[in-house]
Amino acid sequence: MADVKLAPGADEVAMAVMLSDMLKANLEKPEKLKEFNKLKARVYINAKDAETEITMDFNRGTLTVYGGKEGSPDISIETDAATLLDLANINIKYGMPWYFDETGMAVVKKLLRKELRIKGMFTRLGALTRLTKIMSLN
Amino acid sequence: MAIPYGTDEWVETYNNIVKERMESQSPPYIMGTPEWVKQYEELIQNDAEYKEAAKTWEGSVVIKILAKPEIGLDKDLYMFMDLWHGDCNYVRIVPAEVGEAGDYVITGEYERWKAVMAKELDTVKGMMQGKLKLKGDLPTIVRAVKAASRLVDLSASTNPRFPDELDDAGKEDLRALLKRAEEELGI
Secondary structure (H helix, E strand, O other): OOEEEEOOOHHHOHHHHHHHHHHHHHOOOHHHHHHHHHOEEEEEEEEOOOOEEEEEEEEOOEEEEEOOOOOOOOEEEEEOHHHHHHHHOOEEEOOEEEOOOHHHHHHHHHHHOOOOEEEOOOOOHHHHHHHHHHHOOO | OOOOOOOHHHHHHHHHHHHHHHHHOOOOOEOOOHHHHHHHHHHHHOOHHHHHHOOOOEOOEEEEEOOEHHHOEOOOEEEEEEEEOOEEEEEEEEOHHHHHOOOEEEEEOHHHHHHHHOOOOOHHHHHHOOOEEEEOOHHHHHHOHHHHHHHHHHHHOOOOEOHHHOOHHHHHHHHHHHHHHHHHHOO
């Protein structure tokens, strides 16, 4: 079972609980667990409309979820709550996130319109791809 | 003593209350009443967008409105939606034990649901803020987020009247209706 834990106080942040529960369920799949065990990155997520933020600290096989901004992130994702869930619906094809179907194109459009801002998209592309694969429910 | 849930008699009595209320009340109906729930059910059943978005959906969804005695809601109210592959078999107010056994139960205080139905609070945002709490398999709900959003949009499109905005006579009428539902149907 994957080592996913909430930092003290994070259990009071609904988004932290939701995303860690979702990840725990995802990591029951061996292909996602394999990616999880390789990922080392600190990811900050801000659901601006919900005025809630979390930090996920992935450390090759462990994940600590903080209820707020913690440390200096490698990847920052800022968007609205619904788009965060769209990210979880991205399909994986040929072992990679697939941006050429309806869900993927919707995400790309939001990136272009700056409704979805991802810092570290190019500098940490490998980590971002791995993160997307882990977070995807598909 | 209330009629046992799940029997034909229960359904018949529930439907009779709905019929009586629809004949005696006029739209916009009061949120949470059987006539409002019926209106909502018909909207879902006739909505092509929901059907398409929910074509793989399996399982019941329950909206649980927490009690607020000062507006006539003396007990938690459970609105049970029986949904399957884009079809809505029914939406009904049900007894607590039935509601709690739903596949997905979304719980919130009255004000939160009022905000949702007044289009002031997005359900996803509400869940991320902890204003609405989900019991059930989160990944399944996330996969069906479009269908869930559509259900919420449809509830808002009923433009209901809200119990806290009723005058004293209206609140008493609501209280009497819910008391009858409790006595006859165990709601």
